[in-house]
Amino acid sequence: KAGVTQTPRYLIKTRGQQVTLSCSPISGHRSVSWYQQTPGQGLQFLFEYFSETQRNKGNFPGRFSGRQFSNSRSEMNVSTLELGDSALYLCASSLAIGQGAGNTIYFGEGSWLTVV
């Protein structure tokens, strides 16, 4: 069974550009969440989607956006990139939503974004 797949794995962008990252969840999983990980701030929640609806959003500026498609695949977009956006962006998927037993959350390998 394939895990969470994220593309691209590595990318370098210039300040002011925009970037789109893609995530394919585990087959059958309908919930996708995105996180940003930096050495200074650790892992921070960006947003989560379930059945194409954004269910929750973290404390990030409006330059960060996302969406989920009918096949549960998700994309996130960062516009007008800043140097501080350099980070590992992680996608996580789970079968359902909520804290019921068995609803475990799995991470993809991440997309490493460097802004120069």
Place this chain on the structure above:
Amino acid sequence: QKEVEQNSGPLSVPEGAIASLNCTYSDRGSQSFFWYRQYSGKSPELIMFIYSNGDKEDGRFTAQLNKASQYVSLLIRDSQPSDSATYLCAVPPGGGATNKLIFGTGTLLAVQP
């Protein structure tokens, strides 16, 4: 008070010893608790999850949960050098259906051969 607190370490243990990693959380409504292992340059890997008070064992790993004390721990028995990594405690906020996780800063574990 941070929502999820962990000692950043490093926690150094000799090979074969028991490593004890601790985490406290502030939201009494949280129902499930996750431990992830993250090697340098890699993504978090799920190690254990626990929902009920008490202990949950899986191989060399034991998660312990005490909701009254808002405390969750991870014990690693017979620690191996390959266990050297950062261990992240993650807790969903209570009060709603969400898969959002609030992470601690992680504890760096170093197992000395």
